[in-house]
Amino acid sequence: MHMAIRIAICAPSATLPRELVAPVREVASCFEGVELHFHEQCFYEAGHFAGTDEQRLEALLDCANDPTIDAVWFARGGYGSNRICEAALTYLSREADRKVFLGSSDAGYLLGSLYKAGIGRPVHAPMPLDIKRHRGAEAVERVLAWMKGEAAPIEPTLDHRPTVAFNLTTLAMLAGTRFMPDLRGHVVMVEEVSEYLYSVDRLFFHTVEVLKGMDIAGLRLGRVSDVPENDREFGADAETIAKDWCARAGIQYLGRADIGHDHANRIVPFGQQRDFVPG
Amino acid sequence: MHMAIRIAICAPSATLPRELVAPVREVASCFEGVELHFHEQCFYEAGHFAGTDEQRLEALLDCANDPTIDAVWFARGGYGSNRICEAALTYLSREADRKVFLGSSDAGYLLGSLYKAGIGRPVHAPMPLDIKRHRGAEAVERVLAWMKGEAAPIEPTLDHRPTVAFNLTTLAMLAGTRFMPDLRGHVVMVEEVSEYLYSVDRLFFHTVEVLKGMDIAGLRLGRVSDVPENDREFGADAETIAKDWCARAGIQYLGRADIGHDHANRIVPFGQQRDFVPG
Numbered sequence: 001m002h003m004a005i006r007i008a009i010c011a012p013s014a015t016l017p018r019e020l021v022a023p024v025r026e027v028a029s030c031f032e033g034v035e036l037h038f039h040e041q042c043f044y045e046a047g048h049f050a051g052t053d054e055q056r057l058e059a060l061l062d063c064a065n066d067p068t069i070d071a072v073w074f075a076r077g078g079y080g081s082n083r084i085c086e087a088a089l090t091y092l093s094r095e096a097d098r099k100v101f102l103g104s105s106d107a108g109y110l111l112g113s114l115y116k117a118g119i120g121r122p123v124h125a126p127m128p129l130d131i132k133r134h135r136g137a138e139a140v141e142r143v144l145a146w147m148k149g150e151a152a153p154i155e156p157t158l159d160h161r162p163t164v165a166f167n168l169t170t171l172a173m174l175a176g177t178r179f180m181p182d183l184r185g186h187v188v189m190v191e192e193v194s195e196y197l198y199s200v201d202r203l204f205f206h207t208v209e210v211l212k213g214m215d216i217a218g219l220r221l222g223r224v225s226d227v228p229e230n231d232r233e234f235g236a237d238a239e240t241i242a243k244d245w246c247a248r249a250g251i252q253y254l255g256r257a258d259i260g261h262d263h264a265n266r267i268v269p270f271g272q273q274r275d276f277v278p279g
Numbered sequence: 280m281h282m283a284i285r286i287a288i289c290a291p292s293a294t295l296p297r298e299l300v301a302p303v304r305e306v307a308s309c310f311e312g313v314e315l316h317f318h319e320q321c322f323y324e325a326g327h328f329a330g331t332d333e334q335r336l337e338a339l340l341d342c343a344n345d346p347t348i349d350a351v352w353f354a355r356g357g358y359g360s361n362r363i364c365e366a367a368l369t370y371l372s373r374e375a376d377r378k379v380f381l382g383s384s385d386a387g388y389l390l391g392s393l394y395k396a397g398i399g400r401p402v403h404a405p406m407p408l409d410i411k412r413h414r415g416a417e418a419v420e421r422v423l424a425w426m427k428g429e430a431a432p433i434e435p436t437l438d439h440r441p442t443v444a445f446n447l448t449t450l451a452m453l454a455g456t457r458f459m460p461d462l463r464g465h466v467v468m469v470e471e472v473s474e475y476l477y478s479v480d481r482l483f484f485h486t487v488e489v490l491k492g493m494d495i496a497g498l499r500l501g502r503v504s505d506v507p508e509n510d511r512e513f514g515a516d517a518e519t520i521a522k523d524w525c526a527r528a529g530i531q532y533l534g535r536a537d538i539g540h541d542h543a544n545r546i547v548p549f550g551q552q553r554d555f556v557p558g
Contacts, residue, residue, distance in 0.1 A: 046514060047511070047512055047513055047514015047515065048476075048477050048509075048511060048512070048513045048514055049514070079477045079480075079481060080477075082481065082484050083480075083484070169481075172452075172485075173451075173481055173482075173484060173485040174485075175455055176454055176455015176456065176485070176488070176489050177455070177485060177488035177489065178488060179488070197327075198327050198358045198359075201358070201362075202358060202361065202448075202452055203452075205361050205362070205452060206451075206452040206453075206455070206456060209455070209456035209457060209458070210455050210456065230327075232326070232327060233326055233327070234326055234327045235325060235326015235327055235328070236326065
C-alpha cells in the first residue's frame with residue numbers, strides 16, 4: 001500500500017476554470033500525504049460541457065480504473081454527468097470498486113448510478129469548484145480532512161441507518177429510471193439551489209411519488225438557497241413544502257440536514273457508512 | 280340531449296385574470312350554441328394557486344360531475360394541477376366519463392392522470408388564457424371550432440396510432456409515478472417553453488429512460504420556445520437534443536409536431552381519436 005492518498009480529479013459535467021487549481025492545491029498543501037491529480041479533461045470545453053461525452057467518460061475511466069488512485073473527486077456540477085452514467089457503469093473496472101467517489105449537485109447522477117450498481121463508495125461532498133465560494137477553502141478542507149480519517153466533516157445527523165444525499169433536481173431526474181438505487185430503509189437528504197419554490201414543490205411531487213413505494217426511513221431537508229423571486233409569493237417555504245409532500249406520501253420528515261450549495265455543505269457517505277473513513 | 284354545447288371552465292393550476300373573460304366570450308359569441316360557464320374559482324387566489332387545493336378540486340368536481348356540462352376546459356397552466364390529481368381520480372363520478380377535458384401545459388398532469396385512469400376524453404388543446412397572446416383569438420377559436428365538429432384544428436400529423444401530447448416538464452414529472460399512463464404503441468408529442476437547453480436535455484434524459492421501457496411508436500417534437508440565454512452556448516438545438524435521446528433510447532424520432540406555448544398550438548385528442556369529434 002502506498003503511503004500517500006492519491007485523489008484524481010475529473011469533470012463529468014461542466015468545465016473547471018483552470019485558475020482554481022492553484023487555490024485548491026494551496027489548501028491541499030496543508031494536508032500531508034494528500035496528492036491531487038487534476039486530469040487535463042477538467043479544462044476541456046465542448047458547448048455546455050467539459051469536453052464531449054466521450055472525453056468526459058474517458059477521463060472518468062482514466063481516474064477510476066487507475067490502480068494507483070484512491071479516490072475520484074468530481075471537479076464540479078453544472079449538468080452533464082447523467083449523459084455518461086450508462087457507459088461508465090459498463091466500462092468501470094474492478095479497480096473502481098475500492099475507490100471513494102466524491103461529489104455533489106449534478107455529480108449525483110454518477111453517485112446514484114454507482115450506488116445502484118454497487119461500485120465503489122459514493123460520497124456526497126463539496127467539490128473543487130467550491131473554492132470560489134465565500135469561505136470556500138473550508139469546503140475543500142472538509143473533504144481532505146475526511147479523506148485523512150477525520151470524522152468531524154461528516155453530516156452530524158448520520159446514524160445507524162443507511163443514508164444518501166442528493167440535489168433535489170438530480171434525484172427527481174433519477175427517480176423512475178434504471179439508475180435509481182433502491183432506497184429501502186434509507187434516510188434520504190435533499191438540497192436545492194436557484195429553483196423557484198413552485199419548481200421545488202413540483203420536484204417533491206415527483207420524487208415522493210417514486211420514494212413512497214420504497215419504504216424509506218425518512219427524508220431530511222438540506223438548504224434550499226438562492227430561490228429566485230417570482231411574480232407572486234408561493235405561499236409556503238421550502239420546509240413546509242417538504243413536510244407537506246412527506247405527509248401526503250406517508251414518508252417520515254426527519255428535520256434538516258447540513259448540506260447545500262454553500263461552503264458549509266457536509267459529507268454524507270452513501271449507505272451504512274457512518275463509521276467508514278478512508279485512508 | 281341538449282342542443283347547446285356547454286363548456287365549464289375551472290382553474291386547477293393558477294388564477295385566470297378576470298379581465299380575460301370578456302374577450303374569450305367575444306370569440307365564443309361567434310360560435311352558435313356554444314355556452315361558456317366560467318366557474319368563480321377561476322379567479323380565486325391562494326399564494327401561487329387559483330385557490331387552495333380543496334377549492335381547486337371542488338371546482339373541478341363541480342364542472343366534471345355536472346350532468347348538464349359537455350366539456351371541462353382548464354383555464355390555464357402555471358403549476359398546480361398535479362397537487363389535486365390523486366383526489367380528482369377518487370372523487371370524479373360517472374358523469375366525468377362522457378366529458379371532454381381540454382387543456383395543455385401544467386394541465387397535462389390531469390390529462391395524463393385521466394388517461395391513465397380511463398376517465399373521459401383528455402385533449403391537448405389551447406386554453407382561455409391564450410387569448411392574451413398575439414393572435415390568441417385563433418387559439419380560442421380552434422378549441423370552439425373543434426368542439427362544434429370541425430377537424431381542421433387537429434394536429435395534422437395524427438394518424439391511426441394512439442397519440443398523446445404533453446409539455447416536456449409535465450411529462451417528465453409524471454414519468455415514473457403512479458399517474459403515468461402506459462404509452463405502449465403511442466406517438467408521444469412534447470413541447471417546452473422558457474427552459475434552458477441544458478434543462479431540456481436533462482428532461483429528455485429522464486423521460487426517455489421511462490419511455491424506453493414502454494415500446495412507444497415514436498416521439499414528435501413541438502416547439503421549444505422562449506429559451507433563456509445561458510452564460511454559454513449549449514452546443515445543440517432542441518431538435519438535435521430530441522433526436523440524440525431518441526437514438527440513445529431506441530425510440531423512433533418522427534419529426535415535428537405543431538404544438539407549443541403559442542397561438543398556433545394544435546389540438547391532440549389523447550388516444551386513438553383522430554376521427555373523434557365532440558358535439
